[in-house]
Amino acid sequence: MDAIAARVSEEDVQKFLKSYFDSMTALDVEAIAAHYSPDIIAYDAIEKLEFVGRNAYKAHWKACLDMCKAMTFQPHDLKVHVEGDLAVAHALVRCVATGVDGTEHTGWMRATMAARRKDGAWEIVHEHHSSPFDPTSMKVLDLSPDS
Amino acid sequence: MDAIAARVSEEDVQKFLKSYFDSMTALDVEAIAAHYSPDIIAYDAIEKLEFVGRNAYKAHWKACLDMCKAMTFQPHDLKVHVEGDLAVAHALVRCVATGVDGTEHTGWMRATMAARRKDGAWEIVHEHHSSPFDPTSMKVLDLSPDS
Numbered sequence: 001m002d003a004i005a006a007r008v009s010e011e012d013v014q015k016f017l018k019s020y021f022d023s024m025t026a027l028d029v030e031a032i033a034a035h036y037s038p039d040i041i042a043y044d045a046i047e048k049l050e051f052v053g054r055n056a057y058k059a060h061w062k063a064c065l066d067m068c069k070a071m072t073f074q075p076h077d078l079k080v081h082v083e084g085d086l087a088v089a090h091a092l093v094r095c096v097a098t099g100v101d102g103t104e105h106t107g108w109m110r111a112t113m114a115a116r117r118k119d120g121a122w123e124i125v126h127e128h129h130s131s132p133f134d135p136t137s138m139k140v141l142d143l144s145p146d147s
Numbered sequence: 148m149d150a151i152a153a154r155v156s157e158e159d160v161q162k163f164l165k166s167y168f169d170s171m172t173a174l175d176v177e178a179i180a181a182h183y184s185p186d187i188i189a190y191d192a193i194e195k196l197e198f199v200g201r202n203a204y205k206a207h208w209k210a211c212l213d214m215c216k217a218m219t220f221q222p223h224d225l226k227v228h229v230e231g232d233l234a235v236a237h238a239l240v241r242c243v244a245t246g247v248d249g250t251e252h253t254g255w256m257r258a259t260m261a262a263r264r265k266d267g268a269w270e271i272v273h274e275h276h277s278s279p280f281d282p283t284s285m286k287v288l289d290l291s292p293d294s
Binding site: 050081084092138140141144 | 273
């Protein structure tokens with residue numbers, strides 16, 4: 001793949017992922033799930049080791065969104081690797097969620113996404129969200145990129 | 148890329164990752180780090196949001212290995228996506244670590260690795276290890292693939 005084709009593909013993946021993160025902020029579970037492959041294998045930050053398939057992961061997202069009045073996921077310094085119809089991207093993500101009781105929760109997490117292009121459209125085949133923990137207390141660490 | 152070339156590349160990545168996991172079980176920090184790109188960006192399960200560069204991540208590995216007498220990381224059902232010189236792989240990982248005091252710790256984690264082939268050799272440019280947590284207690288969950 002030449003340099004121009006690589007840059008065009010990377011911009012295409014950046015645009016696809018911007019749409020994906022925007023769908024989270026819109027709390028739109030249908031739009032979120034529209035970015036997934038039917039066969040996605042997702043490692044989410046909470047609840048289970050893995051979610052296999054779009055339907056299972058969509059149900060998990062719905063349960064998460066039902067706990068929020070508002071939410072933003074802002075990726076910082078998103079890195080994209082792309083070759084042909086395969087892409088990998090990762091970023092630190094600033095999360096702000098407002099619970100149904102109005103309480104605001106903020107924090108930094110990490111996100112990795114792998115996507116394949118099928119019939120001209122990208123779809124996420126794997127993603128991994130997490131927060132690091134302290135191995136002594138086994139509790140999640142509240143860290144920022146500067147800490 | 149045709150089907151035979153894709154299978155050969157996938158087997159090549161599987162072999163590279165087997166060597167990588169074996170280097171962990173050998174507690175061999177030099178061999179572990181030899182699998183990394185100098186520019187790796189790693190999201191490890193513990194301590195920090197990210198480790199930037201092979202040297203920083205190697206120092207973190209050394210500190211982790213110094214706490215262990217023995218350790219195994221066994222990937223289960225490793226999935227590999229590969230195209231040209233880019234690969235993404237992920238697996239649930241069974242971890243067994245024996246501390247310097249002889250106490251054994253076991254658990255399941257998740258691992259995602261992205262690798263690029265450079266001058267014919269694969270190197271990991273990004274990896275992400277984690278355990279999911281309970282959002283109420285903010286504590287790491289002790290889960291197995293069947294739970």
